[in-house]
Amino acid sequence: MPGLLLHLLLGVALALSGATLLQAQPAAPVATGEPPAWVRPRTLAAPAAWRAHASGRRYLLVDRQSNLSTRETYCHHAFQVVSEEGLRSGSQVAIDYDPSYETLVVHHLRVVREGRATDHLDPGKFQLLRQERDLDRQLYNGELSALRILEDVRVGDVIDLAFTLRGWNPVFGDHFSGTLPLTWTFPVADQSYRMLLPPDRSLRHKVHGAAAPEFAARPLDGGTELTWTMRDVPAVEFDTNSPKWHTPFSYLQLTDYASWAEVTAWAQPLYATGAPLPAAMHATVERLRAAGATPEARIIAALRFVQSEVRYLGIELGPGSHRPSEPAVVHERRFGDCKDKSLLFCALLRELGVEAGPVFVSSWRGHTLHDWLPSPGAFDHVVALVTLAGRSHLVDPTLNYQRATLLRQAHTGAYATGLPVAGTALVDFSPGEYDRGQLAVEETFSVPGIDQPATLVVVTSFHGRMADQTRSYFENTPREQIAKNYLNYYARTYPEISLQAPVEYLDFDQGNSVRVTERYQLARFFTRPAGGSAAQVELYAGVIADYMRYQDILGRRSPLGLNHPVDVRQRTTIQLPETWSITPESQTIDDEAFTFTHESSLRGKSIRLDYHWLTKQDHVAVARLPAFQTKQRAAMEALGYRLTHDAPSDPGAAARLSWPAILLAGLLALGGLACLLVVLLRPAAPAAPPLLAADPYSRPARRAAEGLGGWLALLGAGVCLRPIGHLLALHEGRQMYFSTAAWAAVNESAGGDQYADLLMAELMSNVGMLFYGLVLVVMFFRRLRAFPRSLIIYLVFAVLLGGFELWIAGQYPGALPEETGKQAGRLLGTLLGAAIWIPYLVLSQRVQRTFVR
Numbered sequence: 001m002p003g004l005l006l007h008l009l010l011g012v013a014l015a016l017s018g019a020t021l022l023q024a025q026p027a028a029p030v031a032t033g034e035p036p037a038w039v040r041p042r043t044l045a046a047p048a049a050w051r052a053h054a055s056g057r058r059y060l061l062v063d064r065q066s067n068l069s070t071r072e073t074y075c076h077h078a079f080q081v082v083s084e085e086g087l088r089s090g091s092q093v094a095i096d097y098d099p100s101y102e103t104l105v106v107h108h109l110r111v112v113r114e115g116r117a118t119d120h121l122d123p124g125k126f127q128l129l130r131q132e133r134d135l136d137r138q139l140y141n142g143e144l145s146a147l148r149i150l151e152d153v154r155v156g157d158v159i160d161l162a163f164t165l166r167g168w169n170p171v172f173g174d175h176f177s178g179t180l181p182l183t184w185t186f187p188v189a190d191q192s193y194r195m196l197l198p199p200d201r202s203l204r205h206k207v208h209g210a211a212a213p214e215f216a217a218r219p220l221d222g223g224t225e226l227t228w229t230m231r232d233v234p235a236v237e238f239d240t241n242s243p244k245w246h247t248p249f250s251y252l253q254l255t256d257y258a259s260w261a262e263v264t265a266w267a268q269p270l271y272a273t274g275a276p277l278p279a280a281m282h283a284t285v286e287r288l289r290a291a292g293a294t295p296e297a298r299i300i301a302a303l304r305f306v307q308s309e310v311r312y313l314g315i316e317l318g319p320g321s322h323r324p325s326e327p328a329v330v331h332e333r334r335f336g337d338c339k340d341k342s343l344l345f346c347a348l349l350r351e352l353g354v355e356a357g358p359v360f361v362s363s364w365r366g367h368t369l370h371d372w373l374p375s376p377g378a379f380d381h382v383v384a385l386v387t388l389a390g391r392s393h394l395v396d397p398t399l400n401y402q403r404a405t406l407l408r409q410a411h412t413g414a415y416a417t418g419l420p421v422a423g424t425a426l427v428d429f430s431p432g433e434y435d436r437g438q439l440a441v442e443e444t445f446s447v448p449g450i451d452q453p454a455t456l457v458v459v460t461s462f463h464g465r466m467a468d469q470t471r472s473y474f475e476n477t478p479r480e481q482i483a484k485n486y487l488n489y490y491a492r493t494y495p496e497i498s499l500q501a502p503v504e505y506l507d508f509d510q511g512n513s514v515r516v517t518e519r520y521q522l523a524r525f526f527t528r529p530a531g532g533s534a535a536q537v538e539l540y541a542g543v544i545a546d547y548m549r550y551q552d553i554l555g556r557r558s559p560l561g562l563n564h565p566v567d568v569r570q571r572t573t574i575q576l577p578e579t580w581s582i583t584p585e586s587q588t589i590d591d592e593a594f595t596f597t598h599e600s601s602l603r604g605k606s607i608r609l610d611y612h613w614l615t616k617q618d619h620v621a622v623a624r625l626p627a628f629q630t631k632q633r634a635a636m637e638a639l640g641y642r643l644t645h646d647a648p649s650d651p652g653a654a655a656r657l658s659w660p661a662i663l664l665a666g667l668l669a670l671g672g673l674a675c676l677l678v679v680l681l682r683p684a685a686p687a688a689p690p691l692l693a694a695d696p697y698s699r700p701a702r703r704a705a706e707g708l709g710g711w712l713a714l715l716g717a718g719v720c721l722r723p724i725g726h727l728l729a730l731h732e733g734r735q736m737y738f739s740t741a742a743w744a745a746v747n748e749s750a751g752g753d754q755y756a757d758l759l760m761a762e763l764m765s766n767v768g769m770l771f772y773g774l775v776l777v778v779m780f781f782r783r784l785r786a787f788p789r790s791l792i793i794y795l796v797f798a799v800l801l802g803g804f805e806l807w808i809a810g811q812y813p814g815a816l817p818e819e820t821g822k823q824a825g826r827l828l829g830t831l832l833g834a835a836i837w838i839p840y841l842v843l844s845q846r847v848q849r850t851f852v853r
Contacts, residue, residue, distance in 0.1 A: 031103065031106070036074065038067050038196060040065065042192060044160060055185065056081065056088070057082065058082055059078070059184070060080060061190050062184075062188050062192075064192075065196075066196070068201055069198045069223070072165070074162070075163055081153060081155055081158075087153060093161055094148075096145050097144060098318060101169055102166065105166065107162040108160065109159075111152075117160070120151075127146075127148075128144050169322075171321065171323050173266065177255040177375035177377050178253075178254050178377060179251045179253050179377060180251065181250075182211040182230065183211055183235075183248075188230075189231070191213075191230045191231075192227065192228065199222045201223075203254055204254070205252060205373075206373050207250060208371065209250025209251060211250030236249055238558065239556045241560055242559060242619075243561035243618050243619040244363075244561065245367070245368045246558055259374055260426060263375065263376055264419065271358055271421050273343065277347075277351070280331065280332065281331045281332075288302050289352060295388060300407065302345060302349055303345065303402075304403075305348075306348070307341075307398070307402060309334065310335060312338075312341070313335040314337025314338075322339075324336075324339035324343045324358075327348075338383070342382045343358055349384075355387040356386045357421055359383050359394065360419040361383055361418040362417075365417075366416040369426060370417065379419065383395065383415065393410070394415070394418070395407070395412065400472060401469075401472050403467070404509070412434050412465075415429060434512065435464065437463075439463070439466050439568045440461045441544070442458070443457075444459075444572075444575065445525060445573070450526050451524065451526065453524060454525035455521055456497070456522060458490075459515065459517050460543075462513060462516075463513045471514060474505050483499055493542065494522050496523035497520050499518075499520060499521075503516060503518055526645060534645060537643050538641075539643070540641075541572065541639040543568070550632065553632075554626065557622065559621050559622060560619060562620065564615040564618035564619075567615075568612070569613075572608070573608050573609075576606065580602065580605070582600060585599065585600045586599045589631050594632075596631075596635040597612045598610065708780075710846055716780055718833070719777055719791070726766055765804070773794070775790070776790060784851060791841060798830050799830050799834055806823040
């Protein structure tokens with residue numbers, strides 16, 4: 001790109017320290033001289049009383065002038081050191097340039113102290129250093145830095161530097177484009193940009209951001225002079241965690257491209273591949289052709305080959321910044337940058353009969369590319385667009401560890417907008433399966449006893465780009481370190497935890513997924529606070545919390561960036577040694593930016609907690625931040641869950657008998673037994689039968705109306721079964737009625753006295769009804785006259801007792817939901833039976849004729 005774009009960005013000519021100096025060139029004097037004749041010098045403003053700034057420097061002048069006819073850029077910068085921090089960073093200057101097409105000429109370097117200037121322009125004291133700031137990205141650009149370390153710089157001194165760079169990157173031909181910063185991380189008193197255009201050239205310009213420079217255009221020497229000036233430019237204070245497409249800085253964009261079609265017209269000759277393919281490359285094509293039976297399988301094989309077997313390394317010297325290498329060269333040397341790998345991938349697919357072409361994209365601008373003027377500088381990455389069966393798929397040959405068996409699994413729309421080299425306009429891309437970071441965690445705690453060791457099994461499934469990250473982690477990290485990291489994660493919550501087995505890692509090309517299994521031993525799951533008898537455990541959905549937690553929300557000046565798209569689920573299952581009492585919950589928190597759901601449920605002796613976090617957009621606007629934070633906090637609070645066991649720590653306490661309850665039940669049983677004996681031993685004399693018909697004493701009438709037959713037999717069966725039902729109810733509730741631990745839990749709960757009284761009344765009623773039922777059985781078979789009336793009383797009392805038990809279930813905090821449901825079902829059955837048999841007992845002739853003793 002032109003020298004203006006390379007050198008008028010943040011940290012280039014103004015980069016005074018902090019870059020890693022990787023390779024020192026032999027000491028050589030830089031060229032010095034007067035500024036070009038076309039330059040219009042600006043007077044350095046006197047230092048003003050500015051407030052302190054963290055940089056320790058205040059810029060008095062930022063002046064840049066460019067001449068499109070001579071392809072020169074003049075820069076004049078001056079700043080004052082105002083603190084020790086500024087002294088540390090401002091005592092050296094560095095000018096970056098590309099020696100393959102640029103020449104540096106330094107005009108002056110002065111240190112001004114109390115109005116007196118000292119000349120520091122000693123060419124022999126400049127060091128030419130190879131910077132290579134992009135080594136971490138495996139990119140080599142060949143730039144040099146002319147470094148000058150100044151002597152005797154003090155707080156209050158002004159550093160005044162002017163230089164010219166001659167020559168622009170020839171890869172752009174006669175075109176010009178670039179961006180100029182309008183705001184900085186430090187304040188600037190006087191800032192100006194000047195452009196000189198020849199008569200036959202025009203330039204489009206646009207300001208991105210909030211800055212409003214004063215613009216002027218006037219004729220000059222047959223051409224045009226454009227100027228942008230600003231005074232007292234404040235420092236930009238920016239927020240962290242902003243969306244990547246958002247920048248708090250303002251920029252001036254310049255371009256002579258009239259349309260995106262002109263950009264592709266410039267690029268197409270660079271991406272033309274006319275050289276014949278060597279034999280080695282033909283062999284690779286045939287190997288890829290044999291790798292799959294379908295075009296889609298061959299495309300995936302070609303993508304895997306370029307991603308995995310051609311390493312990422314860019315030699316971007318001079319025109320190499322934008323001109324890709326020939327595919328045959330990249331194939332032979334087995335390395336290349338994004339444009340090299342994408343062009344090689346497209347060349348392989350064309351040989352396989354598949355339509356494909358390179359696409360310019362931006363790794364951070366996203367949809368905001370639509371706001372930019374046409375320019376190659378709007379892009380910083382190259383990917384490939386593949387067309388198969390009428391559908392287009394955007395794939396990135398530079399990705400590492402991507403696995404897929406289908407193109408839709410490899411499709412990435414993370415770049416949102418791009419410019420196909422073969423096209424004429426920007427194209428938007430939709431997100432794909434790969435873009436959505438999908439994560440599913442299943443934690444299973446197996447707790448054999450409240451005070452016994454427990455086990456934890458964690459199964460985590462990663463999909464899409466999260467699977468790629470996990471593959472990279474497992475491939476580049478020793479397994480011992482992985483086990484340690486996983487163990488330390490859970491040790492924050494469960495200090496007495498240990499690995500039960502090595503961490504298991506399984507990779508699945510099918511679906512592009514990875515599964516990791518962890519197995520732990522916990523010395524104890526429940527803990528008992530000092531001085532307390534209740535055992536408890538605090539559960540927290542920490543994995544999902546890592547994706548939900550955002551800091552620095554309020555007081556922001558820029559949107560909050562979200563990790564998007566993300567789809568994270570976490571399920572925690574606790575398998576307990578006994579049934580538990582929980583209140584099932586279901587909660588949904590919906591926001592424009594996310595949806596969060598939480599459910600808790602009880603399944604037998606297992607409690608299950610489900611959480612789901614799904615993002616809907618990649619940012620939250622400043623105006624919506626308070627509402628977002630309210631909902632985000634509510635979601636974070638729902639991630640905690642506490643279980644409490646009220647039984648004492650003595651494991652035998654639950655089995656101990658409550659003798660007062662047993663004594664009461666025994667006394668009631670004795671009373672019921674006495675009543676039963678009275679009924680059994682009491683002699684019954686026959687009574688005269690009531691009048692049932694016109695001739696009540698006829699034998700047919702008496703046979704039709706007497707005896708334990710007909711519907712009365714069905715009633716008798718029910719009467720015989722009722723004592724068994726009461727006996728089973730007493731058996732089911734034995735732990736509640738006769739356990740010391742149960743009575744202690746009731747007494748310690750809120751309103752314990754009231755619940756104890758209700759529980760005692762329930763016990764008395766069930767024992768009384770058991771023996772009442774036995775008495776009814778005897779009365780039924782002895783055909784006692786009091787049977788119908790006694791059974792009606794029994795049925796009414798059974799309905800009342802059922803309602804009483806249902807009420808207790810609703811009042812007692814330890815009652816299980818399924819028990820409440822059972823009580824309601826029993827009450828409904830009792831009501832239905834009473835509704836049928838009470839009218840029958842009153843109206844039936846057989847009842848009146850049979851029970852006469």
